[in-house]
Amino acid sequence: MRTALVIGTGLIGTSAALALAGRGVRVHLTDHDPAQARTAAALGAGTDEEPEDPVDLAVVAVPPAHVAAAVADAQRRGLARGYLDVASVKGGPRRELAALGGDPRRYLGTHPMAGRERSGPLAATADLFEGRPWVLTPTAETDTEVLNLALELVALCRAVPVVMDADAHDRAVALVSHTPQLLSSLVAARLEGADETAVRLCGQGIRDVTRIAASDPAMWVDILSANPGPVADVLAAVAADLDETVTALRALQSADEDDRKSGVSGIEDVLRRGNAGRERVPGKHGAAPATYESVTVMIGDQPGELARIFADAGRAGVNIEDVRIEHATGQQAGLIQLMVEPGAVPSLTAALRERGWSIRQ
Numbered sequence: 001m002r003t004a005l006v007i008g009t010g011l012i013g014t015s016a017a018l019a020l021a022g023r024g025v026r027v028h029l030t031d032h033d034p035a036q037a038r039t040a041a042a043l044g045a046g047t048d049e050e051p052e053d054p055v056d057l058a059v060v061a062v063p064p065a066h067v068a069a070a071v072a073d074a075q076r077r078g079l080a081r082g083y084l085d086v087a088s089v090k091g092g093p094r095r096e097l098a099a100l101g102g103d104p105r106r107y108l109g110t111h112p113m114a115g116r117e118r119s120g121p122l123a124a125t126a127d128l129f130e131g132r133p134w135v136l137t138p139t140a141e142t143d144t145e146v147l148n149l150a151l152e153l154v155a156l157c158r159a160v161p162v163v164m165d166a167d168a169h170d171r172a173v174a175l176v177s178h179t180p181q182l183l184s185s186l187v188a189a190r191l192e193g194a195d196e197t198a199v200r201l202c203g204q205g206i207r208d209v210t211r212i213a214a215s216d217p218a219m220w221v222d223i224l225s226a227n228p229g230p231v232a233d234v235l236a237a238v239a240a241d242l243d244e245t246v247t248a249l250r251a252l253q254s255a256d257e258d259d260r261k262s263g264v265s266g267i268e269d270v271l272r273r274g275n276a277g278r279e280r281v282p283g284k285h286g287a288a289p290a291t292y293e294s295v296t297v298m299i300g301d302q303p304g305e306l307a308r309i310f311a312d313a314g315r316a317g318v319n320i321e322d323v324r325i326e327h328a329t330g331q332q333a334g335l336i337q338l339m340v341e342p343g344a345v346p347s348l349t350a351a352l353r354e355r356g357w358s359i360r361q
């Protein structure tokens with residue numbers, strides 16, 4: 001693959017673009033919010049100029065409800081030889097594309113099983129997909145060239161291809177992704193009105209369980225709206241387990257010894273089943289997660305500052321792996337943490353100082 005077009009330069013689109021651009025593919029970036037495409041380009045994910053000729057592969061990375069229209073529009077305009085999407089649900093977008101008169105031969109539904117609780121290009125990383133399953137849902141109609149382009153994309157992102165039927169995929173992710181998102185949100189929701197004395201005791205356990213509760217509600221409403229039945233089925237089974245767990249806990253409060261024994265065995269049962277389920281969760285197959293070091297820089301709260309600092313880092317030949325921004329309360333400034341490979345810290349610090357940036361230790 002020599003050229004690609006990423007439509008929707010948020011977390012997933014920009015992460016794929018960074019991986020492709022880092023491996024020599026010329027990547028064009030577009031988003032219905034041009035500022036997002038500009039930010040992705042400033043991060044080194046490609047160019048936000050339109051391609052002059054059709055690209056090899058269009059990667060549609062927009063929210064699930066917009067996938068079919070975006071694919072149909074790109075196909076109508078003949079922007080690429082092959083088209084794929086990366087949405088978290090697969091059955092709905094395929095059916096909607098058919099209803100819109102899209103070409104099913106040149107489209108492949110895919111889903112990388114990697115993501116984050118943060119949205120937008122600033123949360124993107126080139127290594128997001130490394131070692132992660134990337135589901136491909138070809139049908140008898142799918143053109144072999146499009147499937148091969150998708151396999152090349154997965155290989156360039158260092159992910160692991162998994163071929164599945166679209167509806168089987170949707171049932172599987174109801175169990176391993178969509179229900180966990182809701183359960184994380186439900187646990188975190190208990191904290192909303194909780195007493196401060198309780199909240200300040202939060203330790204690592206609740207942090208682990210609630211990380212994904214920080215995800216974008218709009219995106220998840222879209223995902224769950226496209227897969228409500230399978231998710232409701234799993235959640236109903238969890239609700240039955242919850243009922244039994246509450247009964248077991250109430251039995252533990254009983255004065256009767258036999259009741260207490262049945263309570264202990266009920267609780268033991270759920271904890272043991274949890275151990276057994278947890279043992280089945282596969283590890284990440286690829287390289288160990290990279291550990292980065294951060295360079296913290298004072299940044300003015302005005303248009304163009306982010307693009308300027310990314311461009312300066314790019315000029316210094318430094319790849320930014322991750323970014324965090326902290327806005328200083330009541331000030332027209334904030335701190336930006338640029339995460340880079342440890343070896344790149346001295347050259348980045350020197351280059352940014354030279355260009356007038358104020359570095360924080």
Ligand SMILES: NC(=O)c1ccc[n+]([C@@H]2O[C@H](COP(=O)([O-])OP(=O)(O)OC[C@H]3O[C@@H](n4cnc5c(N)ncnc54)[C@H](O)[C@@H]3O)[C@@H](O)[C@H]2O)c1
Pocket residue numbers: 007008009010011012013030031032033036061062063064066070086087088089111112113114115116117118119120121219223
């Ligand atoms: N977030 C995750 O963890 C994750 C993981 C795997 C797959 N996905 C899927 O990837 C897709 C993108 O998710 P994300 O997390 O990158 O979201 P995001 O909000 O970070 O990015 C989505 C981008 O699409 C743009 N957009 C919306 N409608 C558009 C349109 N019609 N045309 C062009 N651009 C449009 C938005 O402006 C935004 O920049 C979704 O379909 C999601 O289901 C998400």
Ligand SMILES: O=C(O)C(=O)C[C@]1(C(=O)O)C=C[C@@H](O)C=C1
Pocket residue numbers: 087088112113114115116117118176177178212
């Ligand atoms: O790890 C995260 O933060 C995710 O959001 C990842 C996750 C998942 O559930 O595994 C979330 C939704 C996507 O469709 C794929 C991946």
